[in-house]
Amino acid sequence: VTASATSGYGYGVNGGYKALNTYYSSGTYYLYDVTKPMSGVIRTTTAKNGTSIPGWYSVDSNNAWTAYSQGADVDAHYNAGKVYDYYYNTHNRNSYDNSGSTLTSTVHYGSNYNNAFWNGSQMVYGDGDGSTFAPLSGALDVVAHELTHAVTERTAGLQYQYQSGALNESMSDVFGYFLDSGDWLMGEDVYTPGVGGDALRSLSNPEAYGQPSHMNDYVNTSSDNGGVHTNSGIPNKAGYLTISSIGKSAAEKIYYRALTVYLTPTSDFSDARAALLQSAADYYGSGSSTYNAVANAWNQVGVY
Numbered sequence: 001v002t003a004s005a006t007s008g009y010g011y012g013v014n015g016g017y018k019a020l021n022t023y024y025s026s027g028t029y030y031l032y033d034v035t036k037p038m039s040g041v042i043r044t045t046t047a048k049n050g051t052s053i054p055g056w057y058s059v060d061s062n063n064a065w066t067a068y069s070q071g072a073d074v075d076a077h078y079n080a081g082k083v084y085d086y087y088y089n090t091h092n093r094n095s096y097d098n099s100g101s102t103l104t105s106t107v108h109y110g111s112n113y114n115n116a117f118w119n120g121s122q123m124v125y126g127d128g129d130g131s132t133f134a135p136l137s138g139a140l141d142v143v144a145h146e147l148t149h150a151v152t153e154r155t156a157g158l159q160y161q162y163q164s165g166a167l168n169e170s171m172s173d174v175f176g177y178f179l180d181s182g183d184w185l186m187g188e189d190v191y192t193p194g195v196g197g198d199a200l201r202s203l204s205n206p207e208a209y210g211q212p213s214h215m216n217d218y219v220n221t222s223s224d225n226g227g228v229h230t231n232s233g234i235p236n237k238a239g240y241l242t243i244s245s246i247g248k249s250a251a252e253k254i255y256y257r258a259l260t261v262y263l264t265p266t267s268d269f270s271d272a273r274a275a276l277l278q279s280a281a282d283y284y285g286s287g288s289s290t291y292n293a294v295a296n297a298w299n300q301v302g303v304y
């Protein structure tokens with residue numbers, strides 16, 4: 001038999017059944033998805049708990065990816081496909097660069113590694129230490145968060161420091177919500193697997209996880225690139241208020257337009273307010289209820 005696209009299945013990090021777009025060649029199945037339009041390939045590899053990436057293709061002998069250790073591979077592949085589909089179907093964007101570049105995710109990075117990141121070329125996920133994190137690809141909002149860093153890097157290019165960096169973080173959390181909009185939490189599916197009901201961050205209540213939600217409480221610090229994971233609470237709260245007020249569909253439109261048309265590398269929170277207002281005016285008119293709702297949301301977090 002020659003090589004061909006195949007359909008497999010597996011169990012994710014939290015045991016959920018996932019249908020997988022795979023590839024068969026010479027007796028081996030690969031996490032290699034060729035079903036996307038316009039040549040966008042999605043592929044998943046494993047670092048085998050080392051740190052050299054992209055490592056090796058994730059493989060299986062019978063296309064049933066059901067081993068416990070394969071959960072991270074299954075979810076990275078499945079969730080990357082979901083995020084690809086989201087950007088293509090909702091925003092007509094073909095992969096992170098809008099040119100159909102291959103989306104590579106490497107799992108089992110490092111040992112007990114409690115993090116995930118986009119390295120400028122690909123996604124990388126740790127397995128977590130089993131206490132602070134389960135394998136991080138297990139959360140759709142985390143995968144969307146990371147891949148949105150890639151989109152941001154190719155569009156607004158928001159510098160990863162101080163207000164532009166906190167905005168960069170917030171864009172990733174807001175698009176994480178758009179993909180996983182069952183709750184206002186971020187990372188809940190992989191954070192502290194032994195503890196129920198908690199999360200890494202909350203868009204509706206940033207204070208619940210130590211983040212400010214008003215400019216009066218902006219944290220001036222040089223750590224964490226100027227507090228990018230702390231001060232993101234302020235634009236995140238504005239995002240929650242905006243989405244709650246105008247609805248998810250209108251919010252997706254103005255957020256994507258702000259990110260890809262108006263924001264620049266040095267944009268700060270006030271520039272984000274202006275970019276979202278301009279996007280709302282472009283779509284709905286400057287006197288529209290949508291426009292006024294955006295202004296009100298940012299007023300409530302003290303950003304003018």
Ligand SMILES: O=C(NO)[C@]12CC[C@H](CC1)C2
Pocket residue numbers: 115116117136142145169187200229
């Ligand atoms: O916010 C983040 N990166 O900027 C996180 C931290 C833990 C999850 C994986 C990566 C989200």
Ligand SMILES: [Zn+2]
Pocket residue numbers: 145149169172
């Ligand atoms: Zn991030």
